[in-house]
Structures are given as C-alpha cells and as structure tokens.
Amino acid sequence: QVHLVESGGGSIQPGGSLRLSCEIGGVPYRRACVGWFRQASGKEREWIVGGVYSDVDSPYYADAMKGRFTMSQDPAKNSVFLQMSSLKPEDTSTYYCAASRTLARCSTPESYEYWGPGTQVTVSS
16 A cells, blocks of 8 residues: 655745655555655646656656756655755645656656645745
8 A cells, every 4th residue: 555644844934945755655666656746725736756766767857847856765765855945935835745656657747646645835034
C-alpha cells in the first residue's frame, strides 16, 4: 500500500529557502514515479517536478518551475525532497508529494494517482 506524508512546510519571508520532505512507503524502487505538486487556494493544482523513484535518474520539471525548485531523492531512507529557493508570495500553496505506477509517464502530471495530505507553505513578509 502506497504511503506518502509530507513535512517541512511553514511560513517564510520572500527570498528565503525551504526544503520539503516526503516519507514514502509502498513505492518500488525504479519501478514507479514520484513527484511534487502544489495548489494555491482557489486555483488549480500545478505540477512542479516528477521522475523515476531512484537516486540515479534525473527528474523532469515543469517549465515554469525550472531554476528555483529542485527534487532530490534518498530511496535508502524512503524519502524524497523538494528544495525551494528565492521564494515569492505567489509560491504560497499547499505542496503535495505524489506517486504513479505508470513508469513511462513520470513527466505526465495526469499519471499521478497517489497523494500525501499536503504541507502548507506561506511566503509573506
């Protein structure tokens, strides 16, 4: 059974950095995808990044998210991370860790079918 739990959210000032963590269970190494999404209040969910659950494969980033967001993984510790930098007020959202069993579609947001409960990030001065 897939198990995803995010942590590391909070309040931060513009320009700051934050690292989110996702504890993962039930996702087979290099046989599934993991990724991050976000959803701001009243807006549609946005895909940030996705890739093979692996410590050797490079992830795919949404064009609008390249540069300030970096996903890293430590499957040995059942963890995936999202490093965020130069945060802006418009980055305020609930951030979700997600997984997909469709290995060939890690860069396809619609393929993600398992979700964590989310962690809130608020960027404000």
